[in-house]
Amino acid sequence: MTVHPSLQPYADAWTHSIEAISELVLPLSEGEWNRATPCPGWSVRDVVSHIIGIECEQLGDPRPIHTLPRDLRHVVDEFTRYMEVQVDVRRHHTAPEMTSELEYTIIRRQRQLRNEKRDPATLVRGPLGDQVPLEFALRLRAFDVWMHEQDLRAALGVPGNWDSPGAYVARDILLAGLAKVVAKEAGAPPNSAVVLDVHGELEFMRTVRVDAQGHGTLDKAPSLGPAVTLAMDWQTYVRLAAGRVRPHTVADRVKAEGDPALAEAILTRFAVTP
Structure with a gap:
């Protein structure tokens, strides 16, 4: 249980979706990691790489020093360039490398959330490295992982969790x-x-x-x-x-x-x- 009740629904939604993603990708063969998702230019591996990268940033890890290739057609602006770095740096990782890093990242983030004592208004790193309130950042993470869970389910042909806790967070964010x-x-x-x-x-x-x-x-x-x-x-x-x-x-x-x-x-x- 987090100290501040306003954070708990988002922590619960994030946990539900991130654990569902882990269950989805753990048994995948190397070839299945290359399946295309509804996200332009991103495979299953790329979506999971994005999730790992952003969660690592929430943990305070430094961003990778990495130069993007020039032939990525889906990279069209500053936002997509920022997001692509964490993806491209893992583009040649094997299935075991991906699942082990995902599991380790989940463990670290769950520990961070269990021990969260900061006020929900505390400024933390946001989606582009800017400063946003902790509650807003966690709300975005709950939405992002649920949305990408659905991207992965679409790519793998495993529908589900359309009414999970993350779905309600997504509804409110999309309606906004x-x-x-x-x-x-x-x-x-x-x-x-x-x-x-x-x-x-x-x-x-x-x-x-x-x-x-x-x-x-x-x-x-x-x-x-x-x-x-x-x-x-x-x-x-x-x-x-x-x-x-x-x-x-x-x-x-x-x-x-x-x-x-x-x-x-x-x-x-x-x-x-x-």
Whole structure:
């Protein structure tokens, strides 16, 4: 049990997902580590390398001194360059090397979380080396490992844990970006509303309300006359909001009612993760 209860849900979600990942990859053959995942340019090995690398950074380990090859097409900006270093440095590691480093990293991180005595507002290293509150950092780690657990499950054909503790963390993080997508990026008109209706393993309904100044807010109350209603299953919502699929590839899984132009604009800009 961590000292601060506000950290516990994220620690529990992180633990559930990281242990599921360990169970998934432990029996893999060398060839299976090379399977492509929904993350552009990343194999199973690359996703696990990313997880190991970021968790090591949370432990305070120095980042590797490593020069990236110039032919990595999925490395397109500062964020992807930063993330790729921890991946590329492990790109030729064998299956036993990967699983042993993952296990050792998990043990170290679990010990760190068990002994965590810092205030949740304490500044720690964030995703790009910047300083963020400890609670926010752990929340991001819970989301990231659950999302990558799903990437690995998709690559390996082993579905599961769509309603695990990490799924609830992911729901809240992905929903946090919805108001901006609707109001600013898709340009929903002032004094309008857009409803998102999600069913499946996690069921919820949210409404984005755009005020007279064009500012969007998210709430749980239904709207009687929304400009657009988007209905989809939970798995499709996650894949769209996390940028794992493009809208046209899951058009048969999304039901859009209302203004077709606005619905298309929202779906085109639906992804809220980097």
